[in-house]
Amino acid sequence: MADVRDDVLGAFDGERPPDRALIDDCVHCGFCLPSCPTYVLWGEEMDSPRGRIHLMKQGLDGAPLSDEMVGHFDACLGCLACVTACPSGVRYDELIDQTRVQVERRHPRTRAERAVRGAVFALFPYPRRLRVLRGPLALYRRVGLDRLGRKLSRHLPAALATMEELAPVIRRAPRLPARVAARGPRRAVVGLLTGCVQAAFFGQVGAATARVLAREGCDVVVPRGQGCCGALSGHSGRRSEAARFARATIDTFDAAGVDFVVTDSAGCGSAMKEYAELLPDDPRAARFAARTRDVTELLVELGPVAPRHPVRRTVAYHDACHLAHAQRIRSAPRELLRGIPGLTLVEPAEADLCCGSAGVYNLLEPEPARELGDRKAERIRATGADLLVAGNPGCLLQITAALRRAGTELPTAHTVELLDASLRGPAR
Ligand code: SF4
Ligand code: SF4
Helix, strand or coil: CCCCCCCEECCCCCCCCCHHHHHHCCCCCCCHHHHHHHHHHCCHHHHHHHHHHHHHHHHCCCCCCHHHHHHHHHCCCCCCCHHHCCCCCCCCHHHHHHHHHHHHCHHHHHHHHHHHHHHHHHHHCCCHHHHHHHHHHHHHCCCCCHHHHHHHHHHHHHHHHHHHHHHHCCCCCCCCCCECCCCCCCEEEEECCCCCHHHHHHHHHHHHHHHHHHHHCCCEEEECCCCCCCCHHHHCCCCCHHHHHHHHHHHHHHHHHCCCCEEEHHHHHHHHHHHHHHHHCHHHHHHHCEEEHHHHHHHHHHCCCHHHHHCCCCCCCCCCHHCCCCCCCCCCHHHHHHHHCCCCECCCCCCCCCCCCCHHHHCCHHHHHHHHHHHHHHHHHCCCCCEEEECCCHHHHHHHHHHHHHCCCCCCCEEHHHHHHHHHHCCC
């Protein structure tokens, strides 16, 4: 029998090419165009959702997978604002996933691209490897080398300069215990995904998530030995690598015996909710996806029981794309923030437009990511807020770097960190 991969249809081979029926759902109305960050930046049809769908169709009809075509697919942030905007329900999310896997498998990358991608995917999904960087990074910040690094960064290759700019401030966070007991009557047993980048650099967010859940009546299980959920690989077309991470994540949380699997990272939540599509032959995947929750989603589902203390801040809430567009979670974080006495919530203009973070997009496509970051920072500055809040640490790093470029140091927090501050009350 012929290998399906030999069955080449122009740009794509026979192994899960972009689905022609999904492509045909697009009626070319253009309603998605104003929501697409790359179209907003460049005004190029082929850098819009409609244009990219047209390219997929051309590829199925025999056009080769040229560098130019790949460039338009690579430039897509995968933000899925077009899915929200499309009145015809076009599944661009599925189409771009199918396309990226083909591009990853079939398109020869340049040596420089291979080097950046190789480094990113050998490092970021592995919490132990990332943890090794914590000490040097903290030292880098502490002795002020970051100021020098920022000056030198304009002479570095773009991806390295971006990494320098985005490097997080390392905050102390004690390792979470394997179980945090519910305060008061137990309402649910939840497993907390600490993942990869979150575990290594945002331990304080994980700790706040566990404290908030416990105060709201959840036993929080933090399985040892867990790792990346596969989001970074999956959103970049590395399907078999993503499937390997997904299987390991299911094994870990199935063994933990929890009611829900909770994450405080928007990208991880959206990836885990798609496990059934990633692992169609594994009956556990759909069950896992069904009990996956973003932390804000679960907190609203359970309803508040813990008393809130005032937090007198004016907060600009930024919608992470993988929360707002991929998971359709917009009201839950706002409801939680509005439930904090004394807090004023303000909404930046162009809320639907991606900040340019998009997983590892800002490392792989640094120039458009930077432009989008600057645009987002401007909109946030215009709100006059004294705190920026989002449900995804990647967005916070991206916007912080852009604000700094604009000469503004605005404090940032994850939604659960603010909620945690409110539940804990003033320090005594
Ligand atoms: S996913 Fe985002 S960047 Fe990609 S086509 Fe849709 S709106 Fe544009
Ligand atoms: S993707 Fe949807 S909104 Fe965009 S052109 Fe096609 S049908 Fe219209």
